[in-house]
Amino acid sequence: MNSPAEQPGSMPGTDASAVGASGPTAAGPSAAVLTAPVLAAAGLVKVYPPAGRAGQPSIALAGVSLELAEGACLGVVGESGCGKSTLARLLVGLERPTAGTVLLQGQPVTNFRRPELARRLQLVSQDPFSSLNPRLTVASALTEVLLVHRRVPGRKQAEQRVAELLDMVSLGPQFASRLPHEMSGGQAQRVAIARAIAAEPQILILDEPTSALDVSVRAGIVNLLARLRSELALSYLFISHDMAVIRQLSDQIGVMYAGRFVERGPWQSVMSAPLHPYTRALLTAVPEPHPDGSLLGSADDLAHDAPDTGKVQVAASGRTGCPYFPRCPIRIDKCLTDDPPLEVVTGAHEAACYRAGVAVESGGVPAESGGVPAESGGPPGERA
Amino acid sequence: MTDRNVTSASPVLAIRDLSVGLKTRTGVTELVRSVSLEIRPGERVGLVGESGSGKSLTMLAVMGLLASPVTVTGGSVTLGETELVGAPDRKLRALRGSEIAMVYQDPMTSLDPLQRIGEQIAEGLRAHGAHRNEAEERALAALAEVQLPDPHRLARAYPHELSGGMRQRVMIAAALAGNPRLLLADEPTTALDVTIQRQILSLVARIQRARNLAVLWVTHDLGVAAQFVQRLAVMYAGRMVEVGPTAAVFGAPQHPYTAALLAAVPSTTGERSALGQIPGSPPEPGNFPPGCSFASRCRQARPGCIRAEPALEARGDGVAAACFVPPAEWQP
Numbered sequence: 144m145n146s147p148a149e150q151p152g153s154m155p156g157t158d159a160s161a162v163g164a165s166g167p168t169a170a171g172p173s174a175a176v177l178t179a180p181v182l183a184a185a186g187l188v189k190v191y192p193p194a195g196r197a198g199q200p201s202i203a204l205a206g207v208s209l210e211l212a213e214g215a216c217l218g219v220v221g222e223s224g225c226g227k228s229t230l231a232r233l234l235v236g237l238e239r240p241t242a243g244t245v246l247l248q249g250q251p252v253t254n255f256r257r258p259e260l261a262r263r264l265q266l267v268s269q270d271p272f273s274s275l276n277p278r279l280t281v282a283s284a285l286t287e288v289l290l291v292h293r294r295v296p297g298r299k300q301a302e303q304r305v306a307e308l309l310d311m312v313s314l315g316p317q318f319a320s321r322l323p324h325e326m327s328g329g330q331a332q333r334v335a336i337a338r339a340i341a342a343e344p345q346i347l348i349l350d351e352p353t354s355a356l357d358v359s360v361r362a363g364i365v366n367l368l369a370r371l372r373s374e375l376a377l378s379y380l381f382i383s384h385d386m387a388v389i390r391q392l393s394d395q396i397g398v399m400y401a402g403r404f405v406e407r408g409p410w411q412s413v414m415s416a417p418l419h420p421y422t423r424a425l426l427t428a429v430p431e432p433h434p435d436g437s438l439l440g441s442a443d444d445l446a447h448d449a450p451d452t453g454k455v456q457v458a459a460s461g462r463t464g465c466p467y468f469p470r471c472p473i474r475i476d477k478c479l480t481d482d483p484p485l486e487v488v489t490g491a492h493e494a495a496c497y498r499a500g501v502a503v504e505s506g507g508v509p510a511e512s513g514g515v516p517a518e519s520g521g522p523p524g525e526r527a
Numbered sequence: 528m529t530d531r532n533v534t535s536a537s538p539v540l541a542i543r544d545l546s547v548g549l550k551t552r553t554g555v556t557e558l559v560r561s562v563s564l565e566i567r568p569g570e571r572v573g574l575v576g577e578s579g580s581g582k583s584l585t586m587l588a589v590m591g592l593l594a595s596p597v598t599v600t601g602g603s604v605t606l607g608e609t610e611l612v613g614a615p616d617r618k619l620r621a622l623r624g625s626e627i628a629m630v631y632q633d634p635m636t637s638l639d640p641l642q643r644i645g646e647q648i649a650e651g652l653r654a655h656g657a658h659r660n661e662a663e664e665r666a667l668a669a670l671a672e673v674q675l676p677d678p679h680r681l682a683r684a685y686p687h688e689l690s691g692g693m694r695q696r697v698m699i700a701a702a703l704a705g706n707p708r709l710l711l712a713d714e715p716t717t718a719l720d721v722t723i724q725r726q727i728l729s730l731v732a733r734i735q736r737a738r739n740l741a742v743l744w745v746t747h748d749l750g751v752a753a754q755f756v757q758r759l760a761v762m763y764a765g766r767m768v769e770v771g772p773t774a775a776v777f778g779a780p781q782h783p784y785t786a787a788l789l790a791a792v793p794s795t796t797g798e799r800s801a802l803g804q805i806p807g808s809p810p811e812p813g814n815f816p817p818g819c820s821f822a823s824r825c826r827q828a829r830p831g832c833i834r835a836e837p838a839l840e841a842r843g844d845g846v847a848a849a850c851f852v853p854p855a856e857w858q859p
Contacts, residue, residue, distance in 0.1 A: 362802035
């Protein structure tokens with residue numbers, strides 16, 4: 144997979160250079176955006192073989208490039224099947240891309256042996272119980288990581304470090320002797336985070352770390368992640384389906400649809416001046432916790448909102464045009480034939496849309512029946 | 528929104544002092560305690576809370592679907608004039624699907640994977656006395672009402688051929704085909720993407736208004752509650768801690784738990800600041816502490832709060848809250 148064309152040296156020439164996490168126009172608060180990316184991906188493609196005899200191969204990622212600047216947080220948001228979890232698994236090396244490269248500190252991630260990788264990059268996933276050994280106490284689980292990665296000279300020092308780690312994630316020392324089943328979801332997620340930072344990585348890949356949690360518990364984890372990032376100078380790639388949670392932590396926000404980024408930019412710009420019609424649909428659909436009637440009040444414009452297939456139509460073989468075409472309220476003829484690339488629209492704000500920033504006109508919209516993709520068996524989606 | 532004036536009609540559903548418990552050899556573990564709630568025709572009411580708060584158990588109790596050893600231990604549930612608590616199964620079955628309809632979070636657990644969509648809906652109608660042809664007609668009409676494209680083709684499809692959003696529409700179609708007076712929904716949009724959730728909520732709101740349906744919507748999502756229901760009850764540790772019109776409760780919460788919960792919810796607008804946190808975690812069902820269940824996590828708690836249990840008391844604007852400390856005396 145490391146063909147000569149994908150050498151690190153070719154990076155600036157690829158569309159990865161347009162990723163825009165860096166650059167003086169970036170409105171992000173962090174000075175770190177001016178330094179080289181700690182993690183980069185160029186042209187990532189992931190195709191899964193057909194699930195059944197009659198199925199088609201599914202394209203989970205259709206060409207994703209990104210740069211994560213040191214100390215920055217790139218938020219990746221999208222709905223089920225958009226490829227965001229596949230992206231996470233490729234970035235941490237759990238799966239190999241069909242095409243494209245992942246660069247860790249400028250080197251292909253495949254050059255790293257697994258323990259070396261784990262000392263730089265850690266994954267925190269949605270379900271802490273599936274990542275924690277049910278038979279290991281918290282202390283044993285953390286000690287194992289500390290010893291494997293030689294982050295402490297011996298068991299004696301490990302004990303003290305375990306206490307420090309628990310304190311960092313705001314768990315009392317009594318948690319050291321707990322087993323996973325003796326903890327709540329929020330407590331277990333704190334332990335999973337403690338275990339990730341025990342390896343002293345520079346980067347955390349956070350895949351929906353708060354999605355399974357109750358409201359009051361989720362707030363604590365979000366705040367904890369924000370604090371750890373500044374205390375430990377960590378870089379985050381934060382994946383969520385929840386726009387409001389993404390906004391809480393991110394410097395940059397990337398919106399994924401059908402296996403690619405359709406919009407990316409500084410969080411303020413993406414949230415307050417979204418360019419892509421999908422981002423706008425996503426933002427409008429967030430049920431805001433203020434009874435302002437905004438969700439149902441504008442129900443009229445739902446007639447041309449997402450057709451209810453529920454599945455994102457990932458570009459299938461032989462398909463042309465913008466993948467959002469069937470759902471798009473502002474589409475034009477060109478969108479059916481040409482696939483818009485991710486391009487800078489203003490400053491560091493990019494969008495993959497020929498009609499970027501065009502407002503939805505009331506009335507002048509395509510009929511819902513026009514381009515509704517037929518529900519076919521086994522549309523491509525994320526693998527669990 | 529043109530929601531009808533719902534205050535005058537008599538309630539479709541009246542829950543009074545409903546308690547649910549787990550019966551063991553040693554006694555009864557309380558899971559839901561003294562829930563009282565009325566829903567009138569044309570009203571959308573929310574039951575909001577975190578996991579273990581008792582909101583889903585309350586709904587199962589209303590439907591008469593609790594499984595032993597979990598049972599209703601006190602109180603009453605009346606549908607119009609009919610008492611549901613203790614009613615024979617035969618009677619409850621007759622009511623479910625005709626008078627009361629239900630939708631759940633996961634449509635795949637309620638849909639038969641081996642039966643075509645149209646047949647499943649028609650079967651439910653036939654069970655309540657419709658003839659074969661009439662049932663099929665009504666099933667198609669129900670699929671059309673939930674705006675599924677090409678109802679004829681869809682009626683012949685199997686559940687696995689549909690997306691999550693379409694399945695949930697099928698569930699709603701099946702639930703409403705019998706023309707019920709009351710719709711009970713347990714987190715039916717929680718597993719859906721937000722764009723699809725928005726469509727489902729709009730759809731239900733539109734049908735609900737057109738039919739003057741009474742809706743009880745169980746959700747953990749304060750955003751969904753804020754946008755969808757007109758009145759809500761906030762549950763904590765098996766009790767209602769606050770109840771009232773949605774705008775009033777969200778505008779000026781009268782219970783510290785409601786206030787803390789709202790502060791913990793991130794928004795897509797406004798200042799970006801740290802989220803409000805609630806220390807600790809909710810008590811496990813069956814392990815509710817004495818006094819106010821929220822006291823150990825409450826910033827406003829006073830010594831008396833762990834000794835006595837505050838009752839729901841009217842606070843104006845149609846709101847009632849179960850707290851000894853009025854908001855005027857809250858610490859910032």
